[in-house]
Amino acid sequence: MERRGVLKLVGGAAGAAVFGASTMGNEAEEPPRPERTDEESPPEPSRNEKGEERLRRGEVGHELVGVGAHDLLANDELGELLSRLERESDGAVSVEVVGESNEGREIHSARVGEGDVDVLAIAEQHGHEPFQAEGHVAALGYLGTADRSDVRELRRRITLHAIPRVNPDGFAARQRVNHAPDAPENDPEAGLHTREGGWDPNRYHRYDWEESTLYRNRPEEYPENPVPESRYVVELAKEIDPEWVLDCHRQGPHVDSNGDLIDASIGWPQNPDVPADAQKRSQQLATVLYDRLPEVEECHLTEFTAAGEYPGIARNAHALAGHGSVLFEMSTGTRGGIGYRIQLTAEALLVAALATADGSLHDADPSRVEEIPAEWGTTVNL
Template sequence: MRPLSFQAVRSLAAGLAAAALTGGALAAPAAAAPVHAPGPVTEQGGSGQGARLHTNTELARELKRIEHASHGRVRVRSIGTSNQGRPIWYATLGTGPTRLMYVTQQHGNEPLGTESALLALRSLGLGDDRESRALRSKITLGIVVRANPDGHHHGWRYNYDPGADPEYGEPGKGYDINRYHDPAVAPDDNPATEAAVIQRQYAAFRPSIMVDYHMQGRYAFPPPDGREITTSILWPTNDDVSAGALRAAKQVGVRVHDAFTGAGAVVSQYPGGSYEGIARNAYGLRGSASLLVELSALPQERENFQIRSAAISMVDLARAAASGALAGIDPARADAIPPRGPSLPGGSAAAARGAAPAHDAAD
């Protein structure tokens, strides 16, 4: 099966995504426009050109709205609470044997993947046509939607833990959740609350595919190409990941690369490290086809493109998993994806949104 074109996904979503993408009726019905809570996170209601981000309160409301509209096909529940007591939402759909798990926004100031997840849930969960039903009979998809609600609220990368003096994170602020997935650390011993929540959910669900959505700064391919990179991806790079899990992760990577490219994205490899606490490595070590996706912090007028392309990748991967197409992919194609080029001058200006750390910490 070829990766979905943008038009195909638009069709699949029956216009739902398009409405949401324009900041329109689905995300914020005119009759019940959400009130933006004041806070450090910049929320845009339609006056600006950037994407409209859901506050934590709005996210909960939108997930319930999707669940209701799906007539039981999308199930939403809290799988734990953040250090400040906010629910960590988990949405599932499908009843099939092939299990996929997506995680968004472990880093609180990398918000776009969460918006993509809402579109993907609508696209995959609401249709009652034969194709949609067939897809949901072949896969079960679980999405941790905004793993770090406290970080989102505060507009920062870490969780909220003022008592923390972490090996990875910032003293007095919190832990870097995406350094605390080491399979050797049991959830009960994990100092990063939200990482433990993900660990437990992973263990209960045992997905064969695990994709973790983040954001990075701005980069371009070196001349003469010169194109700005919109998306970077990477599979596990820890030496102890089995050959089979690495092969499967690269097959997922190729498929995700093709879906993004088909949507108009410019994709590179991501230069990530081998530390086993990073989700990309940790869930590869546990045997899943594990992939990192990094959306570049493009200018605000391109945020909706970023959201849409990532949603397409989420939907397309579910379809590929359902059809068995992944097994036919040559994993060596992943290695041929070009490396990330240099940082763009002023690329950290995108961090004005709070979207990416200026120092561009990895993964």
């Protein structure tokens, strides 16, 4: 099946699950997915059974094991798909190119909705962390084309902005960093977060560059942010002043303290200087994701415990600027394959958007993040 069709199916399934219980509209043109009976399908293996089998087959690890080039959207395909979505949604989804990478690849931004409340989702800052772009496209497609009163009401109340692939050069090279062969040697204390071949985009989101560690240490050498991909995200965020920023990544195959594989982890700002209002909104969004994602898709969620205080990391930088900010880390070691990972990413974005539109985000208790269990360890040495 054409990948566009696959994403449409994923988006439809994710949307039906998330919006099946929506109370924003009276119509219900798309009913929730029916549950299977025991006669229709055999019992699903447990999370541990699936995880152990995948480990035996060697399908988890640092490399994109089991993922061929045909399984992922190349950057030109991503642009073409977004353009087709713009046409087929009759303008409900609008697309633009916000900039170019160092190797000249386009960085696309999409927008759906016309509400006064703006929200922002970004994905694939790290080039070797796939499936988030496809998840974003599936969610955008659903919100732009679903013929439901609650979806139309969501579009009336909020405007969702998305940059599905922040780092197209890194994606093309299947590497974490962008493409910058002249990037200096890694020196975090000086503000240099690099690996051979480029800069780490997820360390350069300071809104005021003159407050950054790199500028303070080397102002003459780096008078401006040297990472174009991060600049485009910050510029868009400054322009739209979002209620929240959802940053989608992919982590390794982690387990909790019981040894159960984790499907995804959620992080919120850790920098002590984050304003109280921004921290509250971040924790409210984290709570909403933790509560509602398992209701629409079987998944095991934990807190992302590798979060640090560095102010240039997206989850801290956007919160320091006064926005809610949440990190969503899909795991490589999940119960499902590619379709599951795409769908869970799409559902995370749809859950966040719906909670913002129906106002339930603001009713969430931020202190409940303390109930989210912590990650415990990794199943392989990454």
